[in-house]
Amino acid sequence: MKDMPEGFLLSSGGSDAFEALATAELVPADAENKLHHKKLYLVLDLDETLVYSKRMEDPMATPAGHKIFVRGQPFDMVLRPGLQHFLRMAVSNYIVFLYTMGDEDYTRAVLRIIDPESNFFRGGICCWRQSESRHHKSLTRVVCDRRMALIVDDSIDVWSEDLSNLCLTRRFVGDKLDDGLQLLCGQLFGLHREFFANAPSEGWSYEAAASGTLRAAPRVQSVLHTQRGQLLAGCTIALTGVVTDQKEDTLEQQPLCVLIKHYGGELTLSVDAATHLVARRKEGWQKSPKINRALQRQQAGATGFYVVWDHWLLDTLATWQKQNEESYAVRLDDERGDSPPPTSLFSQQLEGVAKAITADVENLETVSDLVPPRKRLREEGVAFEQVVTH
Known part of the structure; x- marks a missing residue:
């Protein structure tokens, strides 16, 4: 990797005082x-x-992805499908930061x-530093204006x-069939387009807005709130x-x-x-009082009531499409299968967004060429709170 350009800070250390000064003086x-x-x-x-990434127990084994070494230890690192395309797409509309709980090495x-x-x-x-917890992230470590910053992460609790x-x-x-970055391409493209959709000819300006002009940026x-909508309106969970x-x-204070x-x-x-x-499926879940009470309600004929695995909620939050509860239904004899594919309407929306993005960015392949149009398999015990720490 070539030398990092000026201003490109790999922050495994640094003082809080410096960060506060940088935020106050540089961000506006x-x-x-x-x-x-x-x-x-x-x-x-x-x-x-x-x-x-996962540690390789047998250093001579063939990796599923790329073999990398961290302090002499081999790791098998698999890239999410469409990663390079996604990153090229991201930098066309965003200033991109990396924020990881992994250490500098x-x-x-x-x-x-x-x-x-x-x-x-x-x-x-921003990577992990010894003075900080591995279970908490904050935009205060990123030199940017919160009013213009989007975060992409698989973990809710850390934010x-x-x-x-x-x-x-x-x-x-x-x-290898994961389509998460394809989905994110469409979401991020739409968010950027909507943010600047009604900008005046001289452009948005927070500073000009403060002086009484009509250039206040959203x-x-x-x-984000408007784009993803009130998907869970009417749901009491x-x-x-x-x-x-x-x-x-x-x-109600829990991040999720x-x-x-x-x-x-x-x-x-x-x-x-x-x-x-x-x-959430855990050992002994069949004996859960809440699950059994819920199934009793269903057996008694309760209408408009659903007992679902947590992937229903995760997939709804991630796709911005309320998922079909039946595909995630909890049954006492349940053997978990695959997540359902996106709805046909959602697939059509993705295809339309992919075409619009490709037309907007030169020399990029189409999204659909890079990532198969289906969801990843649902895994046992996938947790909202899990944070990988290498």
């Missing part, structure tokens, strides 16, 4: 510059969003494969401070095995629950008051 001016050039900020997670090893010429992550790279900026993606676990949080704290006074409310849903601790019981 940089935001104005990006608005002038019709760019937004994009913060990308690494593990299980862009790549899937691991991050550099990955970058030698996915960005050897340092073309993509021009905003900067508790910035959930209104989060564009959730399905967890990537190495499936907030990306509002654009009870959870079992999905979040750790289910006390009445703290339930906050995101549910962003999508228009409501929450309850009572199965009898719910329209949906969302369950």
Whole structure:
């Protein structure tokens, strides 16, 4: 990998005082510059969003993806299908940051494969540092204006401070048929287009807006809220095995629950008051009091009530399309199968977006050529809270 360009900070260390100063002095001016050039900020997670890595027990084995070495230890790193196309697409409309819980050695090893010429992550790279928890991320570490910043991550819990900026993606676990980046291409393209859709001829400006002009740029949080819609409106959701704290006074503070409310849903601790019981499959799940009570409700003829695995919720949040509950239904004799494919309407929307994106960016292949149009297989025990740490 060639030398990182000036201003390209691989931040495994650094002082909080410096970051505060940089934010105060650099962010407003940089935001104005990006608005002038019709760019937004994009913060990308690494593990299980862009790549899937695992330690190789047998160093002589043939890797499924790329063999990388971290402090002499071999790892098998599988790239998410369509990764290079996605990154080229991203930099056409966004200033891209990489934000990972991996340490500097691991991050550099990955970058030698996915960005050897340092073309993509021009905003900067934030990797784990010893002074911080591995279970928390914040936009305060990224030198950007929050009003213009989108986050892509497979984990919800780590972004508790910035959930209104989060564009959730399905967890990537190495499936060669995964279409997550194809989906994200369409979502990010649409968000960028909508953000700048009504800009005046002289462009958006936060500074000019403060002086009383009509050039006030929208907030990306509002654009994201509008684009994904109130998918869960009318849904009152009870959870079992999905979040750790289910006390009445703290339930709605859980990051997943906050995101549910962003999508228009409501929450309850009572199965009898719910329209949906969302369950996570764990050992002994057949004996869960909530699951059994929910199935009793269904057997008694309750209408408009569903008992679903947590993948129904994850896929709904990630695709911006409310999924068919029947495909995720919990049954006592259940043997989990594949996730259902996207609805035909959603597939048509993806195809239309792919054509629009390709026409907008020169010399890029079509999205559909790079990623098969189907979802990844649903895996046992996939958790919203899981964070990979190398």
